[in-house]
Amino acid sequence: MACSGGHRIMFLSLRKQYRSAARTNAGLGLHLNRMRSMSAFDTPWDLVRHFDADRPIACCRPHLVRQAAKWFLTNFTGETLYAVKANPSPWVLKTLHESGIHQYDVASIPEMELVAEHCPGATMHFMHPVKSRAAIRRAYFDFGIRTFVFDCEAELDKILDTTARAKDLTLILRVGVSNQGAEMPIDGKFGAPHYDVPRLLKLVRPLSARLGLCFHPGSQCMDPFAWAVHMDTLSRYIDDSGVDVDIMDVGGGFPVSYPGKEPTALERFPIVIQDAFDRMPLARDAELWCEPGRALVAEGTSLLTHVELVRGNEIFINDGAFGTLYDAAHCKWPFPIRLIRRNGEPSVRLKAFKLFGPTCDSADVITGPFFLPEDIREGDVIEIGTLGAYGVAMQTGFNGYGETVDAFANDTPWHSVYEPRVFNVSEKSTWFSTI
Known part of the structure; x- marks a missing residue:
């Protein structure tokens, strides 16, 4: 090209x-x-x-998508899952797969079919908090998906019933969090209420091979310390539950540059997230995940x-x-x-x-x-x-x-967030000082 x-x-x-x-x-x-x-x-x-x-x-x-993929694979210390909903174009999926992104956040059967066709050998995770039984059945039995998200007991029961209470499930509890730092808040539809998180963790622990927690700070979240605040909060719920958690999925929300919406240096985000992850009372071999969509493909x-x-x-x-x-x-x-x-x-x-x-x-x-x-x-x-x-x-x-x-095209006409910048982890957020 x-x-x-x-x-x-x-x-x-x-x-x-x-x-x-x-x-x-x-x-x-x-x-x-x-x-x-x-x-x-x-x-x-x-x-x-x-x-x-x-x-x-x-x-x-495609070269800008490759640049973004390389940045996440280099700077984010955990697993990077691409949120397919952001752009399901075949050229995007192929470019990301060839760039080393081999895990995908899917939310529907058509997204699973696209990833299966264009990303051979990829691992898919069914991250939609509310799914039909037919979609769960096809995900598990036809596409080999083992990771399922839930945010309430009824959805958990649906997953267990449809998979015949499979013993190889990775079940991830989505927790509702404030989206105050996001330019496009998406809270209100999904996420377990905080008071119910310890109970749900204790309920699901014996039913899952691996147990995880996830949240979403909102789209185009401008402050890296938003992730840290939410992770510190979830740490308290893990302590209250007394169970081992194997996966901390910090969701998407990573920002890019738009007119009037210029984020702080992107290098801040993985540093702050890793620092918060290191403080969490997780299982010894716990994994850190993220699910960028916008940040991988917007540019x-x-x-x-x-x-x-x-x-x-x-x-x-x-x-x-x-x-x-x-x-x-x-x-x-x-x-x-x-x-x-x-x-x-x-x-x-x-x-x-x-x-x-x-x-x-x-x-x-x-x-x-x-x-x-x-x-x-x-x-x-x-x-x-x-x-x-x-x-x-x-x-x-x-x-x-x-x-x-x-x-x-092979040009770079717009400003990119993937330019190197210097970040001091001791810097503090401004908007979080009001919470």
Whole structure:
């Protein structure tokens, strides 16, 4: 994909992983259509000058995904599980697997099928706290999954009944924790209440070959000491239960850089987590796990959108709230943005715009404001960066829109959190001082 002497882009058609998958094995398996090679271009600018796409283009950069994988494998001392939901694209799974990520957090049968197809020999963990009996059955008996998460006694009973009370289970109790340090809190839906954790630990210990605890500090958690606070809290519950815990899974939430959401140096996070792990009253050979999704793939994709119409301070583009820009619209998430013009130079004077997506729904709007050249016009291309996580994975196909085309690039257009920085572990968090 990359040629010496320039940034080479291999242009491929994307077959939407779930929606376009052909059913095989009497409707039980997923078979993904092969991606078709088309053309090569030197830069994103060269691409848009020579190719007029009706669909938005996902500009994928596998080398940045490899860089993130290498960072976690080098700096995080425990096991790194990729949270497949962040981006289930086959090229992402293959890139991570080839980079040394061999364990995967899956939450559904289609995710299991994708990992089984594209990551041979990988270990999968069923980390969804609420699962159907059919999904548990297939996970255990068809995919060889032995790790299951629960957050209440009813879900534990379901797992035990469906696996015929198997003796080789790794059962992990998810604990509800505050997401105060996260830019996108996700607490409230999953997690055992703290008062019930010691009881559940004592209940499950004799029923599992290995026992673990997990939590999630929230998406884009900006403060590494959030993990330490939660781990110290769980230590008290382990002491209260009096049981041996074999696995401490600190979840995901590791941040990347977005406009106005610049995290502290990423090197802080594994240092603080390891320090907290060393203090925990765990079994002697206990394992430390993490489940990054966003942090592994966010930097690996940008989106090239086509300007269909400019009306005052409103720009109509061919992606939006029901496509790759779901988070930008519904969560008001900020992304870096720039204009690419096929011919000529745009104005240096900027103007505030809002974006409308391609559907007929008036909710298909991203308010911004986005500061772009004031002379932006039909036919221009807007590149929106850091969309590798919860981008293509969120496409709905509503109103006939949403499918993207993949282009593979070798450039590095946006700021990366994986630049070396210096961290002193004695530094203290600011927001945690108020708790």
